[in-house]
Amino acid sequence: MTKTLNVNLSYHQYPIHIGENILNEVKYFQPHIKQNQKVLIVTNTTVSQLYADKLAKTLSAITPHIYIAELPDGEEYKSWQYLDIIFTKLLEHDFDRQSIITVLGGGVVGDMAGFAASSFMRGIKFIQVPTTLLSQVDSSVGGKTGINHALGKNMIGAFCQPQAVIADISTLKTLPKRELIAGISEIIKHACIADVNYLAWLEGNIENMLNLDINSLIEAIYVSCKIKADFVQKDEKEQNIRAYLNFGHTFGHAIETAMGYGVWLHGEAVGCGMIMAAHLSQLLGFINQEEQNRINTLIKKSGLPIYSPPIKISEYIKNMSKDKKNHAGNIQFILLNGLGQAHKTTVDLNLVNKVLLENGAVL
Ligand SMILES: NC(=O)c1ccc[n+]([C@@H]2O[C@H](COP(=O)([O-])OP(=O)(O)OC[C@H]3O[C@@H](n4cnc5c(N)ncnc54)[C@H](O)[C@@H]3O)[C@@H](O)[C@H]2O)c1
Ligand SMILES: [Zn+2]
Numbered sequence: 001m002t003k004t005l006n007v008n009l010s011y012h013q014y015p016i017h018i019g020e021n022i023l024n025e026v027k028y029f030q031p032h033i034k035q036n037q038k039v040l041i042v043t044n045t046t047v048s049q050l051y052a053d054k055l056a057k058t059l060s061a062i063t064p065h066i067y068i069a070e071l072p073d074g075e076e077y078k079s080w081q082y083l084d085i086i087f088t089k090l091l092e093h094d095f096d097r098q099s100i101i102t103v104l105g106g107g108v109v110g111d112m113a114g115f116a117a118s119s120f121m122r123g124i125k126f127i128q129v130p131t132t133l134l135s136q137v138d139s140s141v142g143g144k145t146g147i148n149h150a151l152g153k154n155m156i157g158a159f160c161q162p163q164a165v166i167a168d169i170s171t172l173k174t175l176p177k178r179e180l181i182a183g184i185s186e187i188i189k190h191a192c193i194a195d196v197n198y199l200a201w202l203e204g205n206i207e208n209m210l211n212l213d214i215n216s217l218i219e220a221i222y223v224s225c226k227i228k229a230d231f232v233q234k235d236e237k238e239q240n241i242r243a244y245l246n247f248g249h250t251f252g253h254a255i256e257t258a259m260g261y262g263v264w265l266h267g268e269a270v271g272c273g274m275i276m277a278a279h280l281s282q283l284l285g286f287i288n289q290e291e292q293n294r295i296n297t298l299i300k301k302s303g304l305p306i307y308s309p310p311i312k313i314s315e316y317i318k319n320m321s322k323d324k325k326n327h328a329g330n331i332q333f334i335l336l337n338g339l340g341q342a343h344k345t346t347v348d349l350n351l352v353n354k355v356l357l358e359n360g361a362v363l
Helices: 045-059 080-092 107-122 133-139 169-174 177-194 196-210 214-234 241-246 249-259 266-283 289-301 313-320 349-358
Strands: 003-008 013-019 039-044 066-071 100-105 125-130 144-149 152-159 164-168 332-336 342-346
Touching: 003 214, 013 214, 039 045, 039 080, 039 107, 045 066, 045 100, 045 169, 066 080, 066 107, 080 107, 100 107, 107 125, 107 133, 107 144, 107 152, 125 133, 133 169, 133 177, 133 214, 164 169, 169 214, 177 196, 177 214, 177 241, 177 266, 177 289, 177 332, 177 342, 196 214, 196 289, 214 241, 241 332, 241 342, 249 266, 249 313, 249 332, 266 289, 266 332, 266 349, 313 349
Parallel strands: 013 164, 039 066, 039 100, 100 125, 125 164
Antiparallel strands: 003 013, 144 152, 332 342
16 A cells, blocks of 8 residues: 655645555656756665665666765764755766756754755755654655754754655664654644644554554654645745644653754654643643543653653753744743643643643652
8 A cells, every 4th residue: 555645835846655566666756856967865874785785776777877875873964064064965967957866764864964055056856765764754854954054953954845755664674663663743732732633543553563564654754744644735935834743842852952963853852841741731631631631641652761761841942042943032832722732832831841740840
């Protein structure tokens, strides 16, 4: 079974194909690559060993001009210095405006290669072939691309939409379990903010997904991409409702910053952040106790951490004060509005402190 979802922006439409072994099927690539066109596969050292040959073989049915740029593996390489590896390859091999990038890997290489495509010769086309669950449900959809700066994560970038997203579920077989679970966190987020029926479906299917049941994964990735695409179609540049996709992220980013990037995976921090955001929503009467319990149970069942590390409350507040969503010095939270709906609001800091303390933070 392969499912396809079309993303419709006012100026650009593109398909997201989700299926098993579709990396081997030229028909998904053919509409986007011309005969004899130059293609640069951007990947990292880990994913390259697993899937670059397969992808190159598939593309070779369309064009013989296939080149590979391999980046080192890790969030710490998502920077100007390593972005240059991509530009150097493109220039060394005389790529022009008609050439195309195909990015193979998780969100790190996806964000980097997308940004390179947005700026090389003022913009060339690119195709996303995401190979982590997180990149299949989240980072490959929506057109946010970019790199980190020593002074802030994802601070330099561009909105740039791909020609297609080709998500091959079979690649998840080699993904470390911890990375798989981190991707499930964003799936739970989509259900919490947009679709209570999806939440109920996840309650019944989370174990299948953890066991890599193909049909459950295809369904979850499809529904999650649809939810994300809906937000992006309505608010591409995050002027209002796209921010709801940050549910759990205000607390989550504060955990990532406090622990040092990479100690907690992003999805793990967001899982714990959703526990706190749901708690805050319950204390303010936006969801009831039973609804809060459902969220907590699902996050726990996924294997995500549910208690904050012992981070000081003052450090949490300091980190949350730097969030990109904030206005006029007030921390903005994405809270629920019943299960399956979200809204953005400020909250009395005494209540925030209570939630932090009751979920593992320290004085
Ligand atoms: N653009 C967006 O909208 C958006 C949204 C969310 C996250 N992000 C970004 O995405 C990044 C995180 O993405 P990620 O979680 O995919 O991390 P990642 O790209 O670092 O991948 C995680 C690890 O899995 C390995 N890997 C990838 N695919 C594999 C496979 N099939 N088999 C075995 N190993 C595999 C990678 O080499 C890496 O070690 C962050 O930089 C974050 O800022 C962007
Ligand atoms: Zn996220």
